[in-house]
Structures are given as C-alpha cells and as structure tokens.
Amino acid sequence: MQPEFKIYGETLSSRLILGSALYPNPALMQQALQQSGCEAVTLSLRRQAPEQQGGEQFWQLIRDLKLRLLPNTAGCHSVQQAVTLAQMSRELFQTNWIKLELIGDDYNLQPDPILLLQAAEQLLADGFEVLPYCTDDLVLCKRLYELGCKVLMPWAAPIGSGLGVLNPYALRTLRERLPDATLIVDAGLGLPSHACQVMEMGFDGVLLNSAVALAKDPVVMAQAFSQAVSAGRSAFLAGAMPKQDFASPSTPVLGMPFWLQEAP
Amino acid sequence: MAEVTDTTVNIWLNGKTETLNSSQLSDLLPRFKAPFAVALNGRFIAAAQYSDTQLKAGDELDIVSPIAGG
Secondary structure, X not given: OOOOEEEOOEEEOOOEEEEOOOOOOHHHHHHHHHHHOOOEEEEEEEEOOOOOOOHHHHHHHHHHHOOEEEEEOOOOOOHHHHHHHHHHHHHHHOOOEEEEOOEEEOOXXXXXXXXHHHHHHHHHHOOOEEEEEEOOOHHHHHHHXXXXXXXEEEOOOOOOXXXXXXXXXXXXXHHHHOOOOEEEEEOOOOOHXXXXXXXXXXXXXXXXXXXXXXXXXXXXXXXXXXXHHXXXXXXXXXXXXXXXXXXXXXXXXXXOOOOOOOOO | OOOOOOOOEEEEEOOEEEEEOOOEHHHHHHHOOOOOXXXXXXXXXXXXXXXXXXXXXXXXXXXXXXXXXO
C-alpha cells in the first residue's frame, strides 16, 4: 500500500477519479467534478459527427477544469481496436495514461482477461502507462502487474450496476497479494458506503461515474463520495479493531453496584 | 456508393459511404473540427503522416473527437 496516491509517478491528492458521462447536462458535470475535488477525469473518443453539436462544448468544459485526463478504450472488443483507440487518445489528449477496457461479454460488460493481457503487453511496449479495467481475478491481476501495469482497476460489480462490492473476499485477497500495486476499484459502486468499504480494505482509490452522474443531485453525491473515500482511507490508516464473535463490555465491570461479592 | 469516375474514390468515412474528389487524406480533413484523431483501416494515422497518406477505394477511415466517458 502506497502512502501517497500515485499513478505512474504522478501524485494525486484526491483518491477519487470520476467519469464525465451520463450527467443531466454539461454544467452539472462541471460542478460535480469540481465539488468532488477529483484531480483526474475519464473521457473517450468517438466518431466526429459534424451535424451533432455539443462535442466542442464538452471538450472546452473539460479543458477549463484543468484535470488530469484518463482516456478510456470503452467499447473495444479486440486488441487491435483497443490499441488503435489508445494511440489516437495519446495523440489527442497528450497523455500516456490509458484506461484499457476490452469487453468480453456485452451482457455484463465483463473484461476479456485474455485479450486484456495481450493488449496491455502491446501498449506497455509502446510506452503507454496502462490502467487496465479488469475483473477481481487474482491470477489475472498478478499477470497484469507482472507485465508492468503498475495500476490495476478491478471491478466491484458490472459497470453501471450500482450493486456495490459483490465479492469482498476477492478484493481483500487482491489487496493482500498485491501490496505494492496501485489498486483502484473501478465500476459497480452505487453508494458512498461502497466506496468507503473498499477504501477501508486498503484500496488506493476509487473510480466511478454512474453513481454520481445518475444521482438525483449529482453535485451533492459527488461531495458525498469524496467524503466517503476520505473516511475510508482514514479508517484504513487508523486500523480497525479486531472482530470477535462474542460481546465485551465497554463499561468497566469492576465496581458495579447492586452486586454482592459474598452470599448474604 | 456514388458512381466511380477516374477522379473520385469511394471510401467508408466514419461508417458511411463517401465519394471523395481527392485521394489525399489531408484534402478531406479541413471539414472536421479540431481536435480529432485518425485511423485508417483500423490503424492509427499520426498527424505527421496526414500529408503522406493516400486513400484508395474501400478504405475505412475513422475520424474521432473527444466525448464524455466513464
């Protein structure tokens, strides 16, 4: 576990990374990102349609926020698609960071572990700083880390589901077995308590989008997630008390009135 | 696709058929708003290569711009 939150050598003071999609309008996106205190935002590339207005406004708003950009390869189903999109992103956004998404199933948008490894290997060799969106499979994460992915982004649940942590054992095991990797839980969180939960486990950060953007009040929810991430991190650093299956009185027993030490 | 003549080339531009009067990639690009990035037949074309890139019939050209993403 790293004392600072670093992404490929870049220190971020906020451990919350937000997406830029699905907000009711661009102004709310901007406010939510600002109020969250996040320092990095995800975004993507799609075919330019000159008849559709709004793309330029989005780009201007994002640039005005002066956040670190984390482009994704969302929607890619092949290694070549992901590599090409990553290369286009690097040129356009001027960053080596790439959130590598390679989907293996369209029902739950589960990452394809085999193609993910292949794409990560190519991109790392090409100088990218790869942040793979992956499942919580320990061996997959170990392989990605051994390839050179210093940051891993396992899911908590399928993208956009808001289900929270489906497999806490798997996430705890990842943290335990990969103590030096920067681990960011990406996808599936719905509530600030979910974010707090994974931060309490010792995860380095949280990346989410839908939980904020689809809240009734995205700005307030962004603040709530920010507080939850901070609280979870503090709790992890503080160290939780050990669990036990029986009660222990917190008020001293010694000196309890109405109790006779000897039989009358 | 439109009828092909000696001076035109039919390609797929952002998934739709397009008849171009020039096979030079850089002749096509001014109609797009910056910033954008380019892929030809699924492969990245760096900005430095635009002026050297020729298009041929059936090519698949993608021109992408920033959008919101998670």
